[in-house]
Amino acid sequence: MRLSQYFLPTLKETPSEAQIASHRLMLRAGMINQTTSGIYTWLPLGELVLKRIDQIVAEEQDRIGCFRITMPTIQPAHLWQESGRYDDYGKEMLRIKDRHDREMLYGPTHEEVVTDVVRQYVSSYRQLPLCLYQIHWKFRDEIRPRFGVMRGREFYMKDAYSFDVDAASARVSYEKMYNAYLRTFARLGIKAVPMRADSGAIGGDLSHEFHVVADTGESAVYYDKTFESITEADYSMEKLSKLYAVSDEKHDPDTCPISGDQLISRRGIEVGHIFYFGTKYSKSMNLKVTGEDGKPIYPEMGSYGIGVSRLVAAIIESSHDEHGIIWPEQVAPFRVGLIDAKNNSETQAISTQLYEKFKNAGVSVLYDDRDERAGIKFSDIDLIGLPWQVIIGGKTLTNGTVEVKNRSTGAREDLSLDEVLTKFL
């Protein structure tokens, strides 16, 4: 992409309404625009990141045998009256009347709709286990939306729902999802620690929150140091759930089993939450299947959320510096920023040639071909946080080398034009 032709409205000034780093940086990097309180338009750069996260989240759901669907945003109230949550949910639910005066709502979550789908088609234990997920927009009418997309009203979320014949099988589904979450967050380039949680309004007896560790996190979190060094080989819920890890409302220094260096105290941002809640919805909404013995069974259910739009902000909170965002390679909107730092006919020719070579080789590249001072280009490219910067400048003309800067470490190296192409293949 040539920056001169792209729609990347970066801001020089820090918007006064933005209190946290991710909100400031997303506005300044031209990723989002506020349409109204807590409701945002995702501009091209933000859209690219959102879609990269969407794809990784989806691949990990597919891998454990969940099937992607799309449920409607607008739901009929009667399903929530059936489950008993319509009156309980309170003012965060956006309630709507359609032209025929029927009570509708903008879905804040989809247990009711998915249970309604499954009860229409699933009648035998042989059709279970079943897991369905969507990645879709939801609405919660926060009384005081703030922190940009971190606590917005309209937000993008992955929500999955599992159905099993009994509690033992439901636990297997839950564990699969627990491990899928660990893999998902690792692939996104972030450290997320699973913490024992209360299951709250959804009810039930097994629940974990996944918190991204970031200095600017909303809540204090306490966890075993072992979490700092887990790798894919350790993704076993049985083992990991024995390690201490809780957020502040569950932490009690007096009863905490670990201490000293072993107890890490940081701040965290909740980006995922998984629940096992048994037969709450299958019973209230009369989802029944015939068991192996011919007797009816209410399936055991779980639900599993990842805040996809919130993740964009959480990744930035955990990965930025005073100059701007530092994208992990896996979610970066472009992999390479190519900068013509001289804007003369010679550097322009070299830059354009390299740009074409990158494109032909399938390297995702943003080419800053604008007629702007080098200083502006450098600060913009630092701001939007692409993992690699390739700088065509004076040395290119004198030595035939280009400078390659790693945005995360700041390390620079000089490479020939051939070497730089090979580096990114």
Next chain:
Amino acid sequence: MRLSQYFLPTLKETPSEAQIASHRLMLRAGMINQTTSGIYTWLPLGELVLKRIDQIVAEEQDRIGCFRITMPTIQPAHLWQESGRYDDYGKEMLRIKDRHDREMLYGPTHEEVVTDVVRQYVSSYRQLPLCLYQIHWKFRDEIRPRFGVMRGREFYMKDAYSFDVDAASARVSYEKMYNAYLRTFARLGIKAVPMRADSGAIGGDLSHEFHVVADTGESAVYYDKTFESITEADYSMEKLSKLYAVSDEKHDPDTCPISGDQLISRRGIEVGHIFYFGTKYSKSMNLKVTGEDGKPIYPEMGSYGIGVSRLVAAIIESSHDEHGIIWPEQVAPFRVGLIDAKNNSETQAISTQLYEKFKNAGVSVLYDDRDERAGIKFSDIDLIGLPWQVIIGGKTLTNGTVEVKNRSTGAREDLSLDEVLTKFL
């Protein structure tokens, strides 16, 4: 995908509420489930088709230099009060009050939001032309939703918006989009004819509808026979727009310039609509840029829609038979249906081996490994309309061949296990 583990709830009975073929077939093939009037859940098979169309539509928008964004579904009413459409729009607009009693609406279209975005960032003629698009869910509160997703209330749509400094440049943007639409529909495997149209409520002076030709279409369409044979080489609006092509409300047999064999009379389903409407929104919403001469300019705008969820139904209307759907290869949920027609240990071993080979080779395949009669498997696979069927049966055991059936032509051929793999690479 193994069908025994998939969520593909096909129906044997024809649902009584479905009046048209696409609605019947989408329900029977387990693609959609009605959540409430005019509002559907997209089940896994439908979701796959929706995403395939999404991708092709997006690629063709990207190719002409439009940038993908996502605007919110929930919009503040004040933007529509500014443009003057809030009171005009009528009851199709779903109007909402949030918890603070602010007037909001579920977007039926996004001219206001996109104009609001652009006026915040674009201030110079040098930033134009600009084209932004999204593929997103919209809501129109149809008084009588019917025909499944063909005329639903919540629907998935591509909407693009162009901004230009003058009418000549706006016409270039319009033509680019016209050609992109021809390419998009051709890639989707359907014949769509561009027809001169009134621009209606949106106003303006240049507008085309794109109609998919299908016997069950909602409106009569009349067009020059030349459209039957156009290829990519003919995608020039200047030439094509001189050919006669209108839907019934604009057709007048007395003044129609062509007749006889040259005039084709069919039925059509509108799947795209493009408008050039000048400065209607830039003026009412005060989007101004500085021109080359330093004077302010109101940008000339156009908007361009494709009904993505409606396209799923339109493709089925134009491509099905008495046995079920016939997917064009480009949008098929899976390319190959692999059928074990015998369910014995030998055919099972061969089928499973071939399934693994297809998967490893990246061939998208649905493997019917269910313990069901061959007749049920054959009718299900015809119903869901995968382009190719590969049948493992008696001949496989006696001759070592598999039968390959083309769903569209019905042609069958016997191939060896090696040949069948090569065929789909």
